[in-house]
Amino acid sequence: MGALSAYLRQQEPTVEVECRSAYLEVASEIGLAFYDLISQNSYEVGEMLYTPCLFPQQKQRVREFFVKRMEATGEALTGPGAIVSAAHFGEAPTWEGVFDTLTARLEGHLDRLADALAGRFDVVGLTTCFGQLFANLSLCQRIKQRSPATKTLLGGSTISNQVGPSLLKEFDFLDYIIQGEGEQPLLALVRQLREGQTEMRGTKGVISRATAGELAGGAQLWEVPNINALPLPDYDEYARKAEEGNLLWFLTIEGSRGCWWDRAKRTGNPKATCFFCNLNVQWNGYREKSAERVVTDILALNGRYQTNVLFFLDNIIRAKGIEEFADRVIDTGKDFVIFYEMRASVRPYELLRLWEAGVRYVQFGIEGLSNSYLKRIGKGTSVIANLQAMKVCHELGILNSANLLTDFPGARQEEVEETTQTILDYAQLYTPLNPNRFWLGRGATIDTLSQEYGLSNIRNADFYKVGLPEEVYRRISLLDLSYDSPSTPTDWSSVYDACRKWGRAYAAAKETQYRHLLTYLDSGDSMRLYDTRSGMLNNIVLRGLERDIYMACMEIQRWEDLREEFIETGRASQDEVAAILGRFVEQRIVYQEGSRLEGSRFLALAPAYTAEMATRRIRRAHEAAQLRRKKGTAAPRQEQPVALAESA
Known part of the structure; x- marks a missing residue:
């Protein structure tokens, strides 16, 4: 929102633009700790909480689903460390009661937000990412009920490819979808609406109700050719709310768009990327800002908001010029704490310089600890490179919140055994990885080449059946998918057991005089x-x-x-x-x-x-x-x- 609003104001200074970080209001209404718990399960729990707003007949099924998922977290409802506060949910809450209070608060917030927006603005755009789709659709419905003339649109990664057109066909309260990056499509949409044009036919990046049938596979993307030319993001509204809520908040920094390892669109080869990943379907390729421009942005935003915690939105750190970037940050003389996504090809000295610049949190794309498995998932790295990255993070005290991808279709039992042994013999020396089961995302290589991988009956993710009527579930296309596999799934239980042992051993070692295993x-x-x-x-x-x-x-x-x-x-x-x-x-x-x-x-x-x-x-x-x-x-x-x- 900060990037889009700044661009729109720059290009059309007579247009009134406002941002509304409505999720901060939700967090305040239900308590930050509970909000965080839900956000960690946003794809399933977060989405399902809003589906009864659209489909009230599904509420009891969603209630049962919510209770089961929350009970599985093991979080306490009462006593020291309770995940919900008595001020929000009473002195003796049950998960059933929490659900009833929670959904009432969410619906009340939607109504107040719709009242504030409907009739006040000509266009209301909502960004969708990480479990926000049905919350946004619910808000669109309420706005249209109050002000039919208000134009509603969605953007963001969740509505990529076929998802956007299918939503326009299904929900008559939704007017437009913007796919890919939003600057130029949003500007064009605003200009055409001002001139009385509504169909947007031929406008790249935009799908309207009139063109949804013609663009069933998605819109042609329309990207800014030089992201160095983009204006500084405007976080004034978010910063004000975050400061009022006394939050530890981050300055989000954009150094690049896309992923340089993902060459699929450029080469026409679906395997020229990680086979499991669909995080870059909204980009045509990789572009980056110069190191000088990134540091200029950091200094300007730091001076404007006096926040020194930087969260890089980049899907991957730059392949070249890491030392130059780190040197420029160090030369500012400012204290920063930085998060960055990285690849195991980063050299130890590059990582050292980043640490000296303030990098304290990273997510390396580890994914596997078997060379055969790493090739199977198209990762393009090796076990030895992964171990080196994990080792240097451990040495420097950089928290590496990396994932270990399990259950990828076609994985062999010997790859599981190799992974288990690598953990127990080598990887346990370093910060534990987070084992996560593979989930299928629309547009990933394995989705595009599903027959090659033996996947059949690809459908919307099964958990959506909880919150959606059967006919709606069958009609629309969503980003998260389920599938059938003809082969017996490989048993990954030994890896999960090894990861539990790893966590215990690592934590115990940090408490000893040796501090390391x-x-x-x-x-x-x-x-x-x-x-x-x-x-x-x-x-x-x-x-x-x-x-x-x-x-x-x-x-x-x-x-x-x-x-x-x-x-x-x-x-x-x-x-x-x-x-x-x-x-x-x-x-x-x-x-x-x-x-x-x-x-x-x-x-x-x-x-x-x-x-x-x-x-x-x-x-x-x-x-x-x-x-x-x-x-x-x-x-x-x-x-x-x-x-x-x-x-x-």
Whole structure:
């Protein structure tokens, strides 16, 4: 809303534009803790809570669904740490009673909001993302009931592809859909409405009731050619409400649009991306702002709102120029706390510089801990790269809220077993991943190539049957899908068990004097590893050549690089180096990618005891790499995207 409103005001200064962050009002009415709990289940619980506003006959089914889901969370309703407050839901609430009070509050809020908007504005646009669709449709219905002349429109990722046209056909209180990014389509829509044109035929990015049948697959996207030219977002309305509510709120920063790893539209190859992902269906490709422009935005917004917590909206951090971006942020001299989405191809030194710039929260696209499985899902990374990213985050104290994708169609039991073993042998040293079952999203590679993956009976996600009448469920198209698979699902229970053990072991280790399950202290000519993975302390002392080889592997090293450093220089024989590496792998203090020395890569797993120690090591490694580069002997970039899989 901040970006669209600023653009519309810039292009049409005579048009009156207002933003309404109505969800903050909802959070205040039901309590922040409870709002957060619902938001964590927004695709199902959040959506279903608003469907009775459109279909009152579904209310009892939604009530039963809500109670079951809330009971499954294990959250307390009373006593210390109660998730709902007595001020909002009474002294002795039950989940049934909470539902009744909650839905009454939601409907009351919709009525008040509709009263404030209907007749006051010519156009009301609502953005839909992460479980907001039926809330927005419910508001549109109320606005139209009060003011039939008011034009209603939806935008956002939830109404991509076939979803938008199907909603226009189903709901007569909805006038327009904007697909893809909204700046130019919204501007064109406003200008045409002002001139009395309503059909929008031929306007890219816009679907009207008149063109919904012609554009059943979605609209042609209309994108700003140079996002550096966009105006600064306007967060005044949100900031005022957030400050009044005494919230810890973030400045949302946009450094790019789309994902550079997703090349599907550019190449025409549906597999030129992660096969499970549909987060980029609303973009034609990847575009980014210059590092200079991003930092200019940060400084301007920080000066305007005095908030130093930055949340980058980018689906992925830039592929090139990370150091330049970090340096520019550091040079501001300001204290920032930053969240960013990343790929495991980010180098340790790049991550260090980002940490020094203020990055404290990340979400690396880990997804898998089996190389075969990573190829199956089209991730384009490897286990060793994932482990390195997890390790550096752990060392620097960066909270990595990454996911582990399970239950992808076609996964083999040996991939599950490899994942389980990787967790127990290696990954448990670092911040635990969040295991999440695969869900099918419209427009993802696996949806486009569903027959190749053996999926059949693809339909709207089954949970929608709770809140929608059967005939509506069958007619409309929604973004979340369910499907049938001809094969027996692979059993991922061992991975979930391993993740539970991982969480317990990691938390327990942080409370000990060692602070890690495995760590090291380096003396220069020797180093000591402290290994508590067995529950007992195991000291491992490495001297001379052993120490040097281990330190060389602190960042991913190819066998060819180790051979050049230790064998070709005459420091050791090939047998000596191979024997040392073999012992390290057997002790599970080094991860080896590959079964033979030739072509293998190695990563020392022990994290530094403190962030300061990790900083010194990473910086020394970077300086050494620069020196090699000057001499013309630098190794290529450690992690390159792997070849795309040819089939499922």
